[in-house]
Amino acid sequence: MTNTVVQPPTRPHREAWARAALALTAIGWGANQFAPMVLLYRERMGVSASAAEAIFGLYAAGLVPGLLIAGPLSDRVGRRPVVTFAVLLSMLSGVVLMLGSHGLAWLSTGRVLMGVASGAAFSAGSAWVKELSAANALAGAGARRASIAMTVGFGIGPLIAGALAQWGPAAYETPYIPQLILAAIALVLLARTPETVQRWQSGILGGGLLRLRGFGDRRFVGVLLPMAPWVFAAATIAMVYLPGLTAGHVKGISLIYAGTAAMVTAMSGVAIQPYARRIAASPAGRDLSRPRLLTLGLCLVTVGTLADAGVAALTGLGAGQAVLALVASVIMGFGYGVLLVFGLAEVQRLAPPEDLAGMTAVFQAFTYLGFAAPYVLSALKNVASPSTLLLVVAALGVLTLVVTLRNARRTG
Secondary structure (H helix, E strand, O other): OOEEEEOOOOHHHOOOHHHHHHHHHHHHHHHHOHHHHHHHHHHHHOOOHHHHHHHHHHHHHHHHHHHHHHHHHHHHHOHHHHHHHHHHHHHHHHHHHOOHHHOHHHHHHHHHHHHHHHHHHHHHHHHHHHHHHOOOOOOOHHHHHHHHHHHHHHHHHHHHHHHHHHHOOOOOOHHHHHHHHHHHHHHHHHOOOOOOEEEEOOOOOOOOOOOOOOOOOHHHHHHHHHHOHHHHHHHHHHHHHHHHHHHHHHOOOHHHHHHHHHHHHHHHHHHHHHHHHHHHHOOOOOOOOOOHHHHHHHHHHHHHHHHHHHHHHOOOOOHHHHHHHHHHHHHHHHHHHHHHHHHHHHHHHHOOHHHHHHHHHHHHHHHHHHHHHHHHHHHOOOOOOHHHHHHHHHHHHHHHHHHHHHHHHHHO
16 A cells, blocks of 8 residues: 655745746646637638637647546655656647647647646646645645646746747747746756655555545535536636637737737636635635635626627627627636636645545546537537527526535535
8 A cells, every 4th residue: 555645845945836836837838828829720721610629628638637647646656756747748749739730630649748748737736836835834825826826827828829929930830939948947946846745655556546536525526526617618718719709800910819818818817816815714705505716706707708798799899899808808717716716725625635636636627628618619600609609608607606506505
């Protein structure tokens, strides 16, 4: 049997969490820099909207197994080797994506590889940042630092990639270079980041490595998992789907516009998190039977989706429609940020130390199911108009809120 003991960082390593957090930022950058590239491949390679968004969503095909395997694996072999592998794999993914102009197979392969890298980093890396923060930070700071590190990468990556694709040389290759540089820096710093897991090894593949954590907890199953897909459904609808509908009104700057939409969404998610943390720490926020952050997050996502539906229905506004889409992206970003804070903090409250990375992996695997949202909406374009489809999404958000609040009362 393999035992895992979490070791808090010693005093000389008080800021070591920042090194692990930089790895999360680098991989978040790599994960989301593809958002404006979706428009590039549509405009210059003639790739259809549904095909481009399907490739964007292939990220989840690699991410889910990466999360489910890497989290428990890091509980056994340590955080550093898993996160180091993830950073190296993200760099390989960037190189493969640079060959995307030679065919969709390169793009598909690159997105799957980036998914695996992200799954490994976000499960093991989030746990690592939390553990490195434990000795010198307030309760909940680890979850906040991990989510902000990821979201900063999600926001800056597409903005830089969009600008380089719009105005830089070699539009198919140059946008991926900054992430390669950042990942290389993170790789050097990881070598000096202290390990937090002490283990006695009797077989890496034995003892239930692939056991899915958390499914025996009623609150985890009834509240967190139904809410989880909305985290990135909200983000990707605002980052990918809506810009695809409105970018035609800003021809000439469509790629930087798509990157800006992704950045606005992600940075809105960062900006709301301190406020969300204060709500979580308040007496009302600690009422488990009436989770205020859950209610706020799903209400924001529902309102944002209704705003998206309104933007999609508008015609004749020209560039004004694209501007309104950015405003709606702020609301969706707020919802994304609140739900992410709620989910990660709740997982860390529910999980025993030996299952922290495993339960984080399961939760994040469910959040990334939301990456399929743009593809599903585009695939249904012949069934209903975009505004009608978005109204259906808003109705599903209301239904999720009703179900999760009922389950929260039962498990509070």
